[in-house]
Amino acid sequence: MANILDIENLRVTFPTDDGEVHAVDNLSLSLSAGETVAIVGESGSGKTVTSLSVMGLHNPNSTSLSGHIKVRDGEKIVDVVSASREEVRSLRGRVVSMIFQDPMSSLHPYYKIGNQLGEAYLVHNKGKKAEAKKRVVEMLDLVGIPEPAKRAGEFPHQFSGGMRQRVMIAMALMNTPKILIADEPTTALDVTVQAQILTLLKDLQKEFHMGILLITHDLGVVAQVADRVSVMYAGNIVERGSADDIFYRPMAPYTVGLLNSVPKITIGKRERLPSIQGQPPSLINLPSGCAFAPRCDYKASAPAGACDASLPLLTGLNENHVSRCHIAEANRATLFAHAGRE
Amino acid sequence: MVGFISRRLGFSIITLLVVTFAVYVIFAVLPFDPAALTCGQHCNATIVHANRIRLGYDKPLWDQFWLFLRGIFMGRTYGTGAGAFTCPAPSFGFSFNQNTCVSTLLAQAFPITISLAVGALILWLIIGVSLGILAARYKGKFLDTASSVFVLFGISLPVFVTGLFLLIYMSLRWHIIPIQLQGYVSLFSNPFKFGEYFILPWITLAFAFAALYTRFTRASILETSGEDYIRTARAKGLSEKVVLRKHTFRAALAPIVTMASLDFASLIGGAILTESIYNLPGLGNLTLQSIYEFDLPVVVATTIIAAAVVIVMNLIVDLLYAVLDPRVRA
Numbered sequence: 001m002a003n004i005l006d007i008e009n010l011r012v013t014f015p016t017d018d019g020e021v022h023a024v025d026n027l028s029l030s031l032s033a034g035e036t037v038a039i040v041g042e043s044g045s046g047k048t049v050t051s052l053s054v055m056g057l058h059n060p061n062s063t064s065l066s067g068h069i070k071v072r073d074g075e076k077i078v079d080v081v082s083a084s085r086e087e088v089r090s091l092r093g094r095v096v097s098m099i100f101q102d103p104m105s106s107l108h109p110y111y112k113i114g115n116q117l118g119e120a121y122l123v124h125n126k127g128k129k130a131e132a133k134k135r136v137v138e139m140l141d142l143v144g145i146p147e148p149a150k151r152a153g154e155f156p157h158q159f160s161g162g163m164r165q166r167v168m169i170a171m172a173l174m175n176t177p178k179i180l181i182a183d184e185p186t187t188a189l190d191v192t193v194q195a196q197i198l199t200l201l202k203d204l205q206k207e208f209h210m211g212i213l214l215i216t217h218d219l220g221v222v223a224q225v226a227d228r229v230s231v232m233y234a235g236n237i238v239e240r241g242s243a244d245d246i247f248y249r250p251m252a253p254y255t256v257g258l259l260n261s262v263p264k265i266t267i268g269k270r271e272r273l274p275s276i277q278g279q280p281p282s283l284i285n286l287p288s289g290c291a292f293a294p295r296c297d298y299k300a301s302a303p304a305g306a307c308d309a310s311l312p313l314l315t316g317l318n319e320n321h322v323s324r325c326h327i328a329e330a331n332r333a334t335l336f337a338h339a340g341r342e
Numbered sequence: 343m344v345g346f347i348s349r350r351l352g353f354s355i356i357t358l359l360v361v362t363f364a365v366y367v368i369f370a371v372l373p374f375d376p377a378a379l380t381c382g383q384h385c386n387a388t389i390v391h392a393n394r395i396r397l398g399y400d401k402p403l404w405d406q407f408w409l410f411l412r413g414i415f416m417g418r419t420y421g422t423g424a425g426a427f428t429c430p431a432p433s434f435g436f437s438f439n440q441n442t443c444v445s446t447l448l449a450q451a452f453p454i455t456i457s458l459a460v461g462a463l464i465l466w467l468i469i470g471v472s473l474g475i476l477a478a479r480y481k482g483k484f485l486d487t488a489s490s491v492f493v494l495f496g497i498s499l500p501v502f503v504t505g506l507f508l509l510i511y512m513s514l515r516w517h518i519i520p521i522q523l524q525g526y527v528s529l530f531s532n533p534f535k536f537g538e539y540f541i542l543p544w545i546t547l548a549f550a551f552a553a554l555y556t557r558f559t560r561a562s563i564l565e566t567s568g569e570d571y572i573r574t575a576r577a578k579g580l581s582e583k584v585v586l587r588k589h590t591f592r593a594a595l596a597p598i599v600t601m602a603s604l605d606f607a608s609l610i611g612g613a614i615l616t617e618s619i620y621n622l623p624g625l626g627n628l629t630l631q632s633i634y635e636f637d638l639p640v641v642v643a644t645t646i647i648a649a650a651v652v653i654v655m656n657l658i659v660d661l662l663y664a665v666l667d668p669r670v671r672a
Contacts, residue, residue: 057576061482093579100577105570109669110592120578155668171578 002072004178004211005031005054005096009067010081012049012058012235019284023049025235026067031211033178038214038222038243040258041232044280047215050232051181054213055098056080056088071095072178094124097172101184103164107156113140113167114152120174139170143200162193169200176208183215198224219262223247231255234281234291237314241321251316251323251332253298290326301335302326343671346664354657361649366407369642375399379636380438396421397436410435434646435639439632444643447628454526455624458547458616459609461540465548466555467602473552474559479586481564489556496553505546505619512542526623543620547613551605558601562594569593596666600659607655611648 012024024046031037039047052058054069069080073095080088100106108116117139118132125131140148143166156164165185172180182201186194202225205212214226222229222243229246231239231254239252250256257276267273278295281287293299293307306312306326316322317329325332377394378385394400397420398409409418413433419426420436429436429443437444477489512518519542527535566572567590575589576582614626621627625644632640664670 055577057573089579089581091579092577098577100570100574102570106574108571108575108589108593110667119580123579123584157669168574171574 003030003032003070004072005029005213006068006070007050007054008070010050010053010069011066012046012053012063014059014063016284021283022235022286023283024053025286027232027235027237029230029237029240031179031213033211034205034209036205036212036214036225036227038216038226038229039232040216040219040222040229040246042217042280044283045232046235046283047217047232048183051098051183051213051215054080054179054181055092055096056083056085057092057098060085090124093120093172093177094175095177096179096181097175097177098181098183099165099168099172099185102188103161103168104188106168107164109156112153112155113159116156117152117167117171117174120171124175135174136170139174140167142173142204143167143170144196145170161189162196165189165193165197166200169197169204173204173208177210179211179213180205181213181215184217185214186221187216187218194221195224201225219247219258231258234286235283236291236311236324238292238325239323240314241316241323245321249321249333250336251321251329252325253296253336254292255323256336257295257297290324298325298327298335301331343664346671347661350657350660354653358650358653361653362411362646363407365642365645365649366410367403369638370403370406372638374636374638376438376638379638393438396425397438434643437632437637437640439635439637439640444639447640448625448643448647451623451625451628453528454622455610455613455617455626457529457536457540458543458613458622458624459606461544462547462551462609462613463602463606465544466551469548470552470555471559471598473556475563475586475591477556477560478563478567481560486560489560493553493556496549496551496556499550501546501550501615502619504549505542505616508542508546509619522620543613543616543622546619547609547616555598555602559594559598562597563590566590566594596663599662599666603655603659603662604652607652608648610651611644 007027007029010024010027011022013020013022015021027046027050029037029039029050039050041047049058053063053065054071058065065081067081071078071080071091073091078087078091080091107113114133114136117136118129121132121135122128136152137148140152145151145163145166151159156167159167169185180201185201186197189197198221201212204210212225214221216222226243229239229241229243230237231246231252233254239246239250239255241249241251245251246255247259250259254276260274261276263273276295281291281294287293287308288310289306289308290296290311296307299307303326312324312326314322314324315329323332327335375390377390377397377399380393380397381389398406401409412418413429413431413435415431417429417431418433418435419428421427427436429445432445434444434448436442437447440447473489473492477486480486513521519538522539525539527539529536563586571593572585572589575585580589611625613624614630616622617624617626618630625647628640629644631637632644
């Protein structure tokens with residue numbers, strides 16, 4: 001199956017007063033139709049920057065991209081990094097769509113829902129007002145908004161958070177895109193609503209056969225919907241594999257740390273939640289060695305001095321499950337086997 | 343919505359009453375005897391006393407205030423018998439300096455101030471808002487820098503400097519716009535003369551305000567550009583032009599409308615400097631003159647009217663907000 005999205009060696013940097021920020025460093029990722037790929041990582045690890053780059057929504061004046069972001073548009077392949085602004089614009093909402101973290105602020109407060117949805121259709125289907133109207137009601141119905149025709153005439157503030165995220169999903173899918181980027185789609189929602197939204201996304205994915213790039217820090221969400229997972233740390237992918245690989249056979253110390261930090265229902269009343277010690281590094285002056293080395297519990301198991309000397313490559317016994325670690329591939333499985341179960 | 347309007351209306355009326363009373367009391371307790379100011383050098387105690395009774399200054403403060411309020415709605419008659427005269431509603435008192443009803447003076451001054459304020463408002467909104475949009479659109483580029491030079495000049499130069507410059511160069515040196523000697527002509531009787539009469543005052547006022555509004559519009563648009571819903575608009579595939587015109591500008595407009603309404607209100611209260619420079623017989627000039635001449639009834643009236651305009655404009659802003667922002671309507 002051909003990939004609908006291929007990110008190759010993506011680097012994203014932007015200048016600040018303190019120096020150049022290396023938000024994403026040499027990232028490669030692929031997504032095929034009907035598949036859900038999750039990017040997991042803590043705040044500032046480069047997840048959102050990656051997703052905005054795919055949309056071409058980075059600030060063109062201050063951000064510089066290198067590498068390739070190849071998006072399949074029918075027979076054509078468009079590289080978002082090198083394509084003209086107009087080419088990238090025509091992809092947005094038609095081939096690649098995006099839903100955002102905060103549905104409360106992502107809809108324009110002054111325009112009716114129907115107007116905002118219709119606009120998403122009309123921008124790629126000039127002048128088809130009657131179709132747009134029909135499509136709005138159809139999509140609102142599809143995402144589970146009751147009385148869609150009436151609700152289309154209402155304003156965003158008349159909708160609850162969960163309903164607004166449904167509206168955002170409807171808006172993203174107005175032109176049946178091939179790729180949906182979901183940037184923390186459930187973070188701002190109640191837990192029960194989260195589950196509904198995730199189920200809805202899964203159902204719509206089947207119906208439209210689209211690839212979903214899910215950006216999240218919530219491992220619970222990943223476990224529910226992701227087929228493949230990339231774990232990011234300090235602008236790099238530190239581990240990539242199937243969801244089962246990541247949860248049951250983690251191969252990178254950072255993934256192990258993440259899994260151990262998930263709250264367990266068996267935790268004692270007075271016990272502290274486990275966490276990864278230390279702080280993530282500044283993206284301005286990245287250490288020359290492994291970015292995670294200063295916080296790593298397993299440094300002693302690696303060859304002496306290796307962790308501080310160089311950034312390890314993405315390697316693994318099997319090309320579908322790779323991780324960045326100086327510890328020999330053969331030893332990783334046994335060393336990290338207790339992750340998430342202690 | 344009806345509840346919202348009536349609530350705001352009620353508050354406005356109460357505020358207006360309180361302000362009127364405060365102004366009236368302040369002028370009543372001033373260490374001047376208004377009756378003594380009613381006649382000039384050849385005054386004597388008998389005339390002063392007669393005038394005091396005629397104008398009602400002998401009554402207690404409460405009664406005076408009540409008569410003043412009543413006069414606004416019902417008109418007021420001063421004195422009795424053959425010497426009596428009546429100021430019809432709305433009567434704001436009697437100016438003994440000018441020997442006429444204050445409302446007559448106000449009626450003469452008001453159209454001039456309104457024409458000045460409305461014309462300047464239109465001019466500065468067109469210039470300020472469009473420059474602000476351009477500056478925001480080309481942030482950091484040449485246009486942005488050029489607009490900030492304009493802003494610097496507009497904000498630093500006081501009205502009396504720009505006003506005099508315009509007057510000296512446009513009228514006296516270059517004779518582009520003749521000095522206005524024949525006085526105010528209404529817009530409806532002769533639009534050309536009307537424009538000629540007001541063009542320099544408009545430019546003078548608008549220059550200072552346009553600078554302010556350029557800055558303000560730029561800031562408002564840049565702030566709105568960072569909103570999540572603007573990112574959503576881009577994510578739909580809308581072009582930058584449509585994003586700016588339909589999404590950013592619409593949301594950035596609300597604070598501009600508020601500021602414009604309040605600035606407009608304060609101008610109606612009297613653009614004293616501009617009116618003095620161009621010798622426009624508007625409310626500002628009327629106030630100034632009355633202060634010089636201790637014409638207290640006129641000062642009271644213009645002060646109350648200035649306050650009333652601010653209150654009414656505030657009410658209008660609130661209603662405008664409800665039109666602009668659907669969240670307020672609920």
